[in-house]
Amino acid sequence: MDASAQPISVRAARPSRLARLEAALPWLALAVAGIGLPLLDDSYAGVIAQRACIYWILCAGLNLVVGFAGQIAIGWVALLTLGAYTTAVLTAGTVTAEWHPYLALAASAVFGAIFGVVVGLPALRLRTFYFAMTTLGFATIVTQVALAWKSVTGGGIGTPGPVFPWPFDPGWGFYYFCLLLAAIATWMTANIAHSRFGRALVAVRDAEVAAEASGIAKPRLLVTVFLFSGALAGVAGGLFSSLQSYITPDAFTFDLSVLFFIAILIGGRGSILGPLLGTIILTVLPEFAAPLVAWSTFLYATLLLLIVLVIPGGIADLLDYKNRRPLEQHREITPRPELLGQVFRHGRDSREFTLSNIALHFGGVRAIDGLDLAVRSGEVHGLIGPNGSGKTTTLNVISGYYAPHAGEARLNREPLPFLMPHRRAAYGIARTFQTPRLIGGASVLENVMIGGTIDGQATFTESMLTLPRHRRDEAQLREAATLALTTVGLESLAGVRADRLQHSELRFMEIARALMLRPAFLLLDEPAAGLSAEEIRRLGALIKAISRQGAGVLLVEHHADLIFDICDRVTVLNLGKVLAAGTPTEIRSHREVVSAYLGA
Amino acid sequence: MFESILSYGLAVGAVYALIGITYNVMYSASRVFSFTAGMLGMLGGVLGAWFIAKLGLPVIVGLVLVLACGAVIGIVTEIVTVRPVLKSIEQHLYVLSTLAFALMVQQFTAIEWGTEAQPFPRLIPIGPGWLDQQFWLPMLACAATIFGLEFLYRRTLIGRAFLAIAEDSYAARALGLPEQRLRLASFALAGMIGTLAGFTGAEMLLAFFGNQSILNFYGFVPVALGGMGSNRGAVVGGLALGLFQQAANFLVGGIFAAVAVFVVFIVVLLLRPEGLGGAAAARRV
Numbered sequence: 001m002d003a004s005a006q007p008i009s010v011r012a013a014r015p016s017r018l019a020r021l022e023a024a025l026p027w028l029a030l031a032v033a034g035i036g037l038p039l040l041d042d043s044y045a046g047v048i049a050q051r052a053c054i055y056w057i058l059c060a061g062l063n064l065v066v067g068f069a070g071q072i073a074i075g076w077v078a079l080l081t082l083g084a085y086t087t088a089v090l091t092a093g094t095v096t097a098e099w100h101p102y103l104a105l106a107a108s109a110v111f112g113a114i115f116g117v118v119v120g121l122p123a124l125r126l127r128t129f130y131f132a133m134t135t136l137g138f139a140t141i142v143t144q145v146a147l148a149w150k151s152v153t154g155g156g157i158g159t160p161g162p163v164f165p166w167p168f169d170p171g172w173g174f175y176y177f178c179l180l181l182a183a184i185a186t187w188m189t190a191n192i193a194h195s196r197f198g199r200a201l202v203a204v205r206d207a208e209v210a211a212e213a214s215g216i217a218k219p220r221l222l223v224t225v226f227l228f229s230g231a232l233a234g235v236a237g238g239l240f241s242s243l244q245s246y247i248t249p250d251a252f253t254f255d256l257s258v259l260f261f262i263a264i265l266i267g268g269r270g271s272i273l274g275p276l277l278g279t280i281i282l283t284v285l286p287e288f289a290a291p292l293v294a295w296s297t298f299l300y301a302t303l304l305l306l307i308v309l310v311i312p313g314g315i316a317d318l319l320d321y322k323n324r325r326p327l328e329q330h331r332e333i334t335p336r337p338e339l340l341g342q343v344f345r346h347g348r349d350s351r352e353f354t355l356s357n358i359a360l361h362f363g364g365v366r367a368i369d370g371l372d373l374a375v376r377s378g379e380v381h382g383l384i385g386p387n388g389s390g391k392t393t394t395l396n397v398i399s400g401y402y403a404p405h406a407g408e409a410r411l412n413r414e415p416l417p418f419l420m421p422h423r424r425a426a427y428g429i430a431r432t433f434q435t436p437r438l439i440g441g442a443s444v445l446e447n448v449m450i451g452g453t454i455d456g457q458a459t460f461t462e463s464m465l466t467l468p469r470h471r472r473d474e475a476q477l478r479e480a481a482t483l484a485l486t487t488v489g490l491e492s493l494a495g496v497r498a499d500r501l502q503h504s505e506l507r508f509m510e511i512a513r514a515l516m517l518r519p520a521f522l523l524l525d526e527p528a529a530g531l532s533a534e535e536i537r538r539l540g541a542l543i544k545a546i547s548r549q550g551a552g553v554l555l556v557e558h559h560a561d562l563i564f565d566i567c568d569r570v571t572v573l574n575l576g577k578v579l580a581a582g583t584p585t586e587i588r589s590h591r592e593v594v595s596a597y598l599g600a
Numbered sequence: 601m602f603e604s605i606l607s608y609g610l611a612v613g614a615v616y617a618l619i620g621i622t623y624n625v626m627y628s629a630s631r632v633f634s635f636t637a638g639m640l641g642m643l644g645g646v647l648g649a650w651f652i653a654k655l656g657l658p659v660i661v662g663l664v665l666v667l668a669c670g671a672v673i674g675i676v677t678e679i680v681t682v683r684p685v686l687k688s689i690e691q692h693l694y695v696l697s698t699l700a701f702a703l704m705v706q707q708f709t710a711i712e713w714g715t716e717a718q719p720f721p722r723l724i725p726i727g728p729g730w731l732d733q734q735f736w737l738p739m740l741a742c743a744a745t746i747f748g749l750e751f752l753y754r755r756t757l758i759g760r761a762f763l764a765i766a767e768d769s770y771a772a773r774a775l776g777l778p779e780q781r782l783r784l785a786s787f788a789l790a791g792m793i794g795t796l797a798g799f800t801g802a803e804m805l806l807a808f809f810g811n812q813s814i815l816n817f818y819g820f821v822p823v824a825l826g827g828m829g830s831n832r833g834a835v836v837g838g839l840a841l842g843l844f845q846q847a848a849n850f851l852v853g854g855i856f857a858a859v860a861v862f863v864v865f866i867v868v869l870l871l872r873p874e875g876l877g878g879a880a881a882a883r884r885v
Contacts, residue, residue, distance in 0.1 A: 072695050122866055125873050128692040129633035130824060132699075134869075137817050137862050148855040254813065258703060265696065294711055301703035308697045309684050 026273055034179050038172045046175050047243070052283040053178035054239045059260050059279045060185040060272075061116075061232030064225050066261065067269045068198060070205030071123045071222075072132040075139030077257035079230055081146060082115055083108040083237020084161070084247050085153055091162035095152055101162040101242075108238035109231040116230015117223055124219045139257055146249040158248030161241035170242075178239055185232055188464045190272050192228070195463035195470060196449070196456040196477065201225065202270055202439050203450050210437035213399060214513070215425025215454035224460050255297045259283075262300045266307055268316025270441050277315055313441070323497045333508055335489040335538050337545030343480075343487055344518050344549040350377045351412050353429075353521050353552060358397060358407035360576075367393040368404065369576035375521060375552040380543060382563040382584075383556045385573035386597055391556045392434060394573070395523050398554070399431055400424050425454050428520030432513075432527055436506035440499030444490060444509055447498045448481040451516030455480075484512040488542065503530045511542070521552045528559045540566045560598060564588060572597065605846045607735040611804055613842020614742035615641065618797030619819025620826075620834030621745060622790045628766035628829050629786030630686065632694045636677050637794055638816025639702040640670055642809060644798020645720055646713050649807035653721045666799050667792045674791025677701060678784050702812065710809040717808035734803040741800040745793055746835060762786060766829065818845075821865050827875035 037049055058080055065071050089095055090104035099107065122134045146153045153159060163170060168177035192198050203211035204218050211218070241247050263282045267274030286296045307314060355373040359366070368390045375381045383391050396402050398409065403418035410416065411427055430451070439447050456477065458470035485491045488508040493501065501509065507527050514522055524543065528536045536559060544566045547553045557563050563570060564584040572579040572593050579597075580590045587593055622637040647669055651662035681697035724733045752759035764772040765782050773779045798811070805811050822841055826833015841861065848857030868876065 072692070074699065122870060125870050127873070129695050130869060130873070132695055133817060133820050133824070134866055136813065137865065140813065140817065141858055141862050144855050144858050148853075295707070298704055298707035298711070301700045301707060305681070305697060305700035305704065308693050308700065312693065 030276070031183075034183075038175065043171070046172060048284060048287055050175050050178045050239075050243055052280050053175075053182040054236050054243060055260065055263070055283055056182050056276060056279045057178075057185045057239070058233045058236035059263055059275055060182075060189045061229030062260055063264050063267075063272065063275045064189060064192060064198075064201060065120070065229050066264045067267070067271065067275060068193065068201040068205065069222060069225060070202075070269065071120070072128050073119070073123075073135045074132050074261050075119070075135035075137070075254075075257055076233060076260055077252050077254065078119065078135070078139040078142040079112050079115055079233035080237040080240060080256065081142050081249075081252040083112045083234035084241035084244075084252070085146060085159070085237075086111045086234065087238030088159050088161050088241040088247055089152055092159055094154075094159070101164045104162060105235060105238040108234040110234070112234020112237065113227045113231040116226040116228075116233065119230070120222060120226030123222060123226075139254060143249050143252060146252075153249075156248060156250075158246055161243070161245045161247055162238075163245075164242055174242065178243075181235060181239070185235075186272065186276065188228075191464050191466050191470075192225075192460070193270075193272055194474075195458070196453050196473065197221065197224070197460055197463055199439075199442065199446055199450055200453055202442055203453075205269075206439040206441070207437040209401075209421075210433065210510075210513070211450065212401075212421040213424065213431050214451050214517075215422055216450075217422045228460070228464070258297055258300055262304045266303060266314050268314025271314070271316030274314050274316030274319070322495075323500065327493075327496065327500060331493075331502070331505070333489040333505060333535060333538065335508070335542040336487055337542050339483065339487040340545050340549050342483055343515050344551070350550070351520055351552065352376050353398070354410050355394070355398070356407055356410070358394075358404045358409070360393060360397060360402055360404040366576050368397065371407070371573070371576065371578060373571055373578075375554050377520065377550050377552045378547055379568035380547045380553045380555055380566050382567035382570040383554060383573065384558070384560070384563055384570060384597065385579070388575075389573040390576040391573055392525055393576075395431060395525055395554070395556060398424075398521075398523060399429065425517055428517060429523065430514035430517040430519035430521070431523035432507070432510040432525055434525045434529070436503075436510050438498045438501075438506055438509065440497065442498060443495050444498050444501065445478070445481050445485065445494040447509060448484055448512045448516060449477045451484070451513035452477045452480055455516075480516060481512070484515040485509075487515065488512045489538075504532070504535050507531065508539075515546075519551050521554065522546060523554045523556075525556050526558065527555070528557055528562050536562055601850055605843070605850055607732075608804070609843035609846035610839060611735045611738045611801070611842070612845065613839035614738035615797050615801035615805070615815070615838075616818050616822055616841055617742050617835045617838025618738070618745060618793055618801075619815050620823040620838050621749070621831050622794040622797065623820060623823050624829050624831055624834055625749075625786055625790040625793060629762065629783045630678075630682055631689060631769075632682050632686070632698070633828075634677065634682070634694070634698040635702040635816060636673075636681075636698050636705075637790075637819055638812045638814070639705050640673065640791055640794025641798035641801070641815040641819065642706065642709070642812040643673065644670065644795035644800075645802030645805060645807040645811060646709055646798075646809065647795065648799040648802055649718055649720045650713070652723075653719075659723050663799060666795050670791035670793075670795030671788040672791070673705075674787040674789070674794075675784055677791070678787035682783075682787070683780075702816075706809055706812045713807070713809060715809060717806040717810070720802035720807050722803060734801075737800040738797070738804075741796050742835065742838075745796065746831065749831065758782075758785075818861075821861065823875075825865065825868055825875055830875075833875065 037045065062073065062076050065073050086108040087104045090099040090107055091101050119135055119138050123131045147155055164174060164177065168174050200211060200216045200221055203216060204221065244251055259282050263278035264275040267278035282300060286293045292299065311317060353375045355371055358368050358371045360368045371394060383394065385391055397404055400418050400421040408415055456473045458473045463470040482491065482494065485494055488511050490505060490508055490512065493505065498509065528539055531539060540562050543553055543555065555567065567584055570584055570587045571581045572587060574596055580587055580593050619637050619641050622640060623633065626632060626634045644666055647666045648662055651657045651665050652659060681701045682694060685693040685697050722733065753763055761777050761782055764777060765779055769779055818841060822837025823834045826837040845857045845861065848860060
């Protein structure tokens with residue numbers, strides 16, 4: 001078929017004007033309320049609002065760490081403390097010459113960024129609870145140091161906070177300063193959230209393995225986010241010291257850390273508006289009921305427990321009424337293999353992927369025992385065998401999750417390193433998983449866009465400021481993802497939360513995500529499991545068409561019919577060894593294979 | 601000075617070790633790291649002071665009541681914060697639910713008991729120096745707990761059932777072990793061990809709501825370094841930590857000790873995330 005002669009136009013659906021207005025409405029309301037607050041002429045309300053803004057500046061950054069990346073950072077108050085003392089001490093001139101307050105605030109941002117990485121670094125290696133403990137420990141230490149380092153911090157007596165000169169002098173001037181910075185922080189984090197970096201963060205949280213297979217390097221991504229989040233916390237600290245006018249270590253209790261953390265979780269993970277509302281509510285709530293002030297942390301904790309047990313999605317989930325609308329009941333997946341020509345718009349040259357003499361054992365179990373395998377461009381290679389014969393392990397070796405104890409992998413005779421799964425995407429090796437790895441809370445389109453993460457050109461800073469390169473990236477990714485979805489037949493579900501999909505739809509979604517790499521080699525791990533006969537037939541046609549675009553497909557399957565229908569060559573594994581290899585016809589009549597696996 | 605480093609260090613270390621064991625007992629039964637370990641330690645001190653000093657109950661009655669409260673709180677912890685989120689353990693919601701519960705109890709204590717550290721009554725009036733109960737009582741409690749647990753795990757049927765659950769809860773359930781009830785029992789046991797730690801250490805640490813976060817952290821350090829689930833690691837690590845802290849306290853000041861412990865904790869875990877004694881878990885794709 002000649003798809004290039006008659007290109008079918010696939011456009012990324014733009015949200016309608018009404019939908020965009022609907023999404024902007026809460027922000028407009030917040031902006032009007034924020035700007036118009038001084039009209040109330042209530043200076044106490046002003047102080048509360050300043051506090052809410054300052055807390056939000058910190059929470060905006062922390063939201064990327066907690067809400068998006070899913071890291072349980074409960075000791076973030078340490079960075080507020082650090083920022084507050086930096087600004088206060090530098091302006092007071094106890095250590096150096098007196099700094100200009102605005103300059104000192106900038107220094108707080110730098111310090112915050114540095115220590116954000118220091119606090120965050122353990123997250124790269126440690127499991128959740130361990131990381132939570134390290135942040136908790138850090139928070140305790142910072143307070144202790146602030147108490148003990150009397151010559152700089154004034155110890156328990158404290159140190160005066162800075163006064164920002166005109167135009168942001170105390171009162172409403174300072175309020176507008178806080179509001180402005182809060183607005184900038186919101187804008188920047190929202191930009192990040194809607195960029196490939198934000199999606200990658202959520203992918204690391206919910207589907208780390210799939211994120212790696214898509215070429216996302218978790219360490220680098222997290223360090224960048226910790227830098228950014230730390231800088232915002234530092235700025236928040238600097239403003240906080242001015243708001244307090246006098247700071248002592250007592251001002252930075254662990255309760256404050258709890259407030260930040262809970263505000264984000266109440267708001268909902270992976271949302272910006274939710275945590276913003278959460279921060280405002282938690283800051284303002286105690287003011288309405290004075291007797292509650294003593295109980296405020298108790299109430300926050302109760303709220304956290306309720307949220308975790310009852311609505312793990314937080315406010316954002318409650319507001320997300322769109323995803324509660326029922327989906328069409330009897331949906332059919334109709335792939336359009338004819339669009340693959342557009343997906344693989346630049347043809348790849350012929351390549352060969354070889355495994356030679358691979359051996360891998362887990363303890364005493366020999367999962368793979370001297371395996372040779374070659375996959376060539378443009379052909380479908382079936383990998384079959386009984387359960388436990390080493391099929392998925394072979395895929396995991398190719399993807400770089402396991403390092404074999406012997407043997408090597410080569411791509412066009414060039415050796416491939418092991419144990420670096422996130423580097424595989426750059427070689428054009430894409431894969432799907434035995435159980436679909438998805439980001440349940442993100443839309444189907446966003447899930448597919450994850451697959452194209454390495455195609456993005458814009459840096460983190462460019463995305464943060466929505467510079468042209470970022471906008472070009474986004475438009476391209478969106479278009480490519482829409483095309484991939486249309487190709488597998490899921491375009492009508494692009495905007496739906498991925499966890500609402502049926503199992504068979506998730507299988508096709510994973511293929512769409514893999515197609516985003518325009519893969520040279522596509523590894524499919526039991527893609528037909530759980531599909532109906534008709535769906536398997538369509539899947540087979542799609543896989544075959546993908547290989548005809550020049551991709552080498554390695555297909556692990558149990559459905560013998562599918563294997564013999566579409567494979568050009570088949571390798572049969574048993575107990576980690578090759579039992580037989582050849583064309584489908586040869587395999588079908590191979591005596592040992594028939595007796596060991598296929599049955600008569 | 602050497603003597604006081606040794607006596608204080610071992611006593612505090614014994615409390616850390618007991619809190620570490622509390623983490624372990626809960627972890628073995630459920631694969632859950634619970635923020636309630638430090639809370640139990642804090643409550644042991646506060647409840648003990650309340651029963652004995654405020655209400656004037658006899659020491660033994662006070663101790664039994666404290667342990668009973670510990671068991672009840674352990675059970676509540678399991679039912680409220682662990683059981684509902686166990687289905688989806690890979691989402692780590694238990695970190696949040698146990699943290700929330702521990703904070704609620706801590707805040708409640710702060711409001712009802714007060715935020716000032718209050719003295720814990722002297723139970724056995726002997727000694728200065730080594731004979732002082734505040735030194736030997738935690739160590740005695742630690743030794744008794746270890747021998748008790750060892751006896752329970754090696755010599756009794758229910759103890760073996762605990763071990764089976766810890767080893768492979770799926771297989772244990774298939775064998776017909778009442779996993780849920782055993783888990784509940786483990787949490788009750790952990791509650792008793794945690795409050796015992798707080799009760800025996802309270803003369804030294806005082807009855808203070810703020811002990812919660814300190815015990816949470818310093819009780820976790822030995823188990824994290826020794827390998828989660830290893831009681832031997834908890835005891836060795838706890839005593840070493842206590843001694844190191846006290847030595848640093850006397851020689852170079854407490855801040856340095858706190859920073860040094862923190863740095864060692866982070867560096868060791870970054871090098872060996874599974875702890876010095878633990879085995880690396882295989883990755884599952």
